[in-house]
Amino acid sequence: MSRTTPILEDRLARYRPTLDHAIADRTALRSTDHRRADFDLIELDWQTAEPGRSSNRSRVLVGASAVVLIGGLAVVVSTRDNPPTTPANSPAPDTSVVPDGTTPTNVVIDTTPATTIEGSGLTPACPPGTDTVGTGTLYLGGPASAQNLAAPGFIFSLPTGPTAVDVAIMAIALPVIGQECSITAATPNAGTVIVTVNPPAVPTPLRLEVNIGERDGIIGVTGITGSTSFETNRDGDQVSLTLIDGVPASATRIQVRFKKGDDVWELTADATTGSDIALVVPNGEADRFPDQSIDWVLFTAIDANEHVVDAGGGLI
Amino acid sequence: MKPDQAERAFDEFVRADGQRLRRVMSSQYGVDIGCESTDSALAWAWEHWDRLHEMSNQAGYLYRVAQTQARRAVGRGRTLTFPPELTRGPDSGSLIDGDLADALRQLPDQQRLAVLMVHVYGWTPIEVGRITGTPAVTVRSHLRRGLRHLRTVLSKGTTP
Numbered sequence: 037m038s039r040t041t042p043i044l045e046d047r048l049a050r051y052r053p054t055l056d057h058a059i060a061d062r063t064a065l066r067s068t069d070h071r072r073a074d075f076d077l078i079e080l081d082w083q084t085a086e087p088g089r090s091s092n093r094s095r096v097l098v099g100a101s102a103v104v105l106i107g108g109l110a111v112v113v114s115t116r117d118n119p120p121t122t123p124a125n126s127p128a129p130d131t132s133v134v135p136d137g138t139t140p141t142n143v144v145i146d147t148t149p150a151t152t153i154e155g156s157g158l159t160p161a162c163p164p165g166t167d168t169v170g171t172g173t174l175y176l177g178g179p180a181s182a183q184n185l186a187a188p189g190f191i192f193s194l195p196t197g198p199t200a201v202d203v204a205i206m207a208i209a210l211p212v213i214g215q216e217c218s219i220t221a222a223t224p225n226a227g228t229v230i231v232t233v234n235p236p237a238v239p240t241p242l243r244l245e246v247n248i249g250e251r252d253g254i255i256g257v258t259g260i261t262g263s264t265s266f267e268t269n270r271d272g273d274q275v276s277l278t279l280i281d282g283v284p285a286s287a288t289r290i291q292v293r294f295k296k297g298d299d300v301w302e303l304t305a306d307a308t309t310g311s312d313i314a315l316v317v318p319n320g321e322a323d324r325f326p327d328q329s330i331d332w333v334l335f336t337a338i339d340a341n342e343h344v345v346d347a348g349g350g351l352i
Numbered sequence: 353m354k355p356d357q358a359e360r361a362f363d364e365f366v367r368a369d370g371q372r373l374r375r376v377m378s379s380q381y382g383v384d385i386g387c388e389s390t391d392s393a394l395a396w397a398w399e400h401w402d403r404l405h406e407m408s409n410q411a412g413y414l415y416r417v418a419q420t421q422a423r424r425a426v427g428r429g430r431t432l433t434f435p436p437e438l439t440r441g442p443d444s445g446s447l448i449d450g451d452l453a454d455a456l457r458q459l460p461d462q463q464r465l466a467v468l469m470v471h472v473y474g475w476t477p478i479e480v481g482r483i484t485g486t487p488a489v490t491v492r493s494h495l496r497r498g499l500r501h502l503r504t505v506l507s508k509g510t511t512p
Contacts, residue, residue, distance in 0.1 A: 055434070058383045059378050062378075062383050
């Protein structure tokens with residue numbers, strides 16, 4: 037046996053804490069919730085559109101990567117006090133909501149699964165002067181954690197139910213959630229949630245209405261509407277999306293995502309109203325679920341600076 | 353399965369197998385891709401829990417789900433990330449960055465998985481094979497080749 041064998045094996049054995057530490061860091065096991073301290077976090081990182089990124093790309097995302105289901109697992113974190121009044125993206129962090137290892141006093145952790153979205157909150161302020169939304173983590177329901185935007189100090193919780201949560205995630209998380217950025221939500225009436233977000237990357241705050249409804253006996257998000265009115269049409273197996281009106285003038289293209297089977301596909305279309313956007317698997321790609329219909333569609337309107345200026349979509 | 357039962361079963365599964373899967377995926381594809389793909393796989397697991405909880409080898413199935421995600425990430429050119437190895441310098445005093453992480457990146461992923469899971473985490477080849485669906489003899493082969501490959505790479509470096 038080579039003389040170096042024990043040295044290498046020793047090195048590997050000594051590497052364990054280093055590797056484990058890196059994994060723990062990446063997993064962000066910094067939960068402030070002692071009840072869930074031993075819970076392995078499920079987190080999704082959403083990379084927003086970056087300037088210069090190919091606009092006509094089409095790619096398959098593993099459906100699961102776009103989906104976090106909450107169901108009965110939901111641990112709803114909600115502030116019952118008045119929401120922080122710090123302006124969105126204020127350079128001064130609101131320390132009351134910084135996940136600093138202690139549970140903020142203005143937060144009530146309610147383990148009862150929610151059926152409505154409620155409350156509002158701010159994550160620590162966005163770094164001033166930045167011009168990209170960056171990467172954020174949205175974990176709707178589930179265990180509270182420092183990486184969970186539904187964590188102490190931040191309110192965003194969706195109704196239970198396995199359908200359409202992915203729609204909400206894709207619609208809200210992708211365009212607007214930025215790490216350490218802000219979002220507010222309110223429920224002006226039953227079944228409707230107004231989500232207002234002010235990430236620095238979007239000069240004009242998005243305003244999206246999240247519609248809650250029941251489908252197949254499950255309450256969940258059924259649609260999201262911004263300024264753009266739209267309709268989906270089904271003709272046999274063919275489904276198309278038509279933007280009717282209200283597309284922001286600054287929009288230069290429309291990014292469309294739709295879910296078919298376990299895959300989420302992405303298309304790019306012109307930001308013109310009236311034309312049908314066929315929701316078909318892009319050329320050159322294999323439809324792994326030819327017998328399945330499209331579950332949902334989401335579109336985002338992108339401006340010349342790669343900012344998301346509107347979004348919409350829903351179950352089909 | 354009732355929602356609360358599903359929650360408990362899923363919690364238990366994540367506690368028991370989530371970290372194991374995270375280590376497996378991080379060993380094979382690096383920490384960033386490994387953790388991301390594990391997170392996605394766990395999200396997928398929750399969505400398909402009714403189906404998954406009936407399976408005899410849940411972790412093994414989820415490994416395949418995570419692997420699909422990880423391979424796509426690698427296919428898109430993502431870099432495999434491993435933390436720097438901190439080791440003692442020639443004077444046995446200060447800590448320096450060893451070249452183990454770089455050497456690991458040069459291994460084929462199956463060899464890297466076998467080497468790290470066996471020699472870092474103390475798994476047996478049978479345990480590695482159970483989650484990856486690979487015969488233990490194949491894992492041993494990956495392990496043997498991986499160690500040989502690693503020694504070759506490291507012998508060309510600056511650290512012993």
